[in-house]
Amino acid sequence: MALQIQFLHPSAIKDLSFSSSLSPHPIHFHPSNSKPPDSQIPSSTSLFTVRAVAVNPPQESPANSPQRLLKELAERKKTAFPRKKIPPKRFILKPPLDDARLTERFLRSPQLSLKSFPLLSSCLPSSKLSNADRTWIDEYLLEAKQALGYPLEPSDSYDDDNPAKQFDTLLYLAFQHPQEGCERTKTRHVRNGHSRLWFLGQYVLEMALAEFFLQRYPRESPGPMRERVYALIGKRFLPKWIKAASLHNLVFPYDDMDKMIRKDREPPVKCVFWALFGAIYLCFGMPEVYRVLFEVFGMDPEDESCQPKLRRQLEDVDHVSVEFEQRQLTWQDVAAYKPPQDALFAHPRLFRACVPPGMHRFRGNIWDYDSRPQVMQALGYPLQMNDRIPEITEARNIELGLGLQLCFLHPSKYKFEHPRFCLERLEYVGQKIQVILFFFFWLY
Secondary structure, three states: OEEEEEEEOOOOOOOOOOOOOOOOOOOEEEOOOOOOOOOOOOOOOOEEEEEEEOOOOOOOOOOOOHHHHHHHHHHHHHHHOOOOOOOOOOOOOOOOOOHHHHHHHHHHOHHHOOOOOHHHHHOOOOOOOOHHHHHHHHHHHHHHHHHHOOOOOOHHHOOOOOHHHHHHHHHHHHOOOOOOOOOHHHOHHHHHHHHHHHHHHHHHHHHHHHHHHHHHOOOOOHHHHHHHHHHHHOOOOHHHHHHHOOOHHHHOOOOOHHHOOHHHHHHHHHHHHHHHHHHHHHHHOHHHHHHHHHHHOOOOOOOHHHOOOOOOOOOOOOOOOHHHHHOOOOHHHHHOOOOOOOOOOOOHHHHHHHOOHHHHHHOOOHHHHHOHHHHHHHHOOOOOOOOOOHHHHHHHHHHHHHHHHHOOOOHHHHOOOOOOOOOHHHHHHHHHHHHHHHHHHHHO
16 A cells, blocks of 8 residues: 655755654655646645655464574573673782791791691691681681580680690681672682582592491492491481581571472582591591591481391301401490501401401412512512511511412403402592592591
8 A cells, every 4th residue: 555645845844843653664765857847836835745655564484483483492592591791800919928928927937836636737828817707716616616516615725736736717717608699708828628528528528438438348249338337428418417516506507407409408408527637637636537427417327327228248258357246346346446566557457347257268379479569560579668576577478478469350351250359448548648638648
């Protein structure tokens, strides 16, 4: 449909103006060259013609049209994945510290205060605690120490050569998990100290429970042990232990832990739980780790929820060491164990739990004559030991050779001949030792 309207020429009428709201369709102005009769308009004016063409609106594409689907997909992407506004980078140039001030800052760092405990000093804050840190310590630290069963006196009263002197500082860092809107936990010295503690604590827990279950169940394979460990310190079970020790109010001082959803509850509890055992291990050692696990948190390895799944087990006809045959070891036996003076190894009972006595039947085989000397030479054994009795040195080298031979007995070939004549148990504890050694190296 076309519409034609005649207007006076703009050169003839100066005060002509109009406004309207039109559709987005184009309107073309074509000045008319034809002149109207002189009788209709004055001779001093001229006319021009405006022709407007109404175009039908575009029809929507069908529902299955590819163009329509692509357009809807683009709109959904804009809504679901909006572009994040990157804040402008601001470079603030500060004058560098002179040598005297830089030296003074390093010397005042708490990390340099302990030269005899390098691992402990590496987990201390890099700078002195602020007034906000002291306020939290004054309000909540006594509650945490009472729940864990420690004396309420400040740890500063201990001697300088006692690692427990730094327990108050490490215990404070253990509870400082990152919180929204809390500037105290975002400071560098608090954030770094807390992350180092929970990074150490998770491997301390795994090592402690690996030693405990290897000695408590000398005939069990590592598969059921892993299930027992997960049932005790798996992240979904940690809130139960934190609440059992009445520490949940310190982890979430402003929220009800039972009403929180899982993804908001488990990560902070996990960090605090691991960091707690990192601090306890650094100040009191592994026996105190066992005490807090089984007394304060009330973990029971014989609980029904900690039992592994039933699986088909090969018949174990070989005997175990005498100390394992008499009775099932408890956590007090593992924590209070001290090797005798003339022990062959630093941890003789753990060695006996991994290397069965029946390995002596392999003495004098082909591997013992051909491969054992090469392996021991590559590893730098035997070591020079000054034993009081010469027979102890010979017995240690024999036991070491049997343990090394066991390291080369892969379960895919040798487990069916005997369930424990394979490297599974040594591999299980060796993995924990390797991770802790790499962690120590990383901290230093």
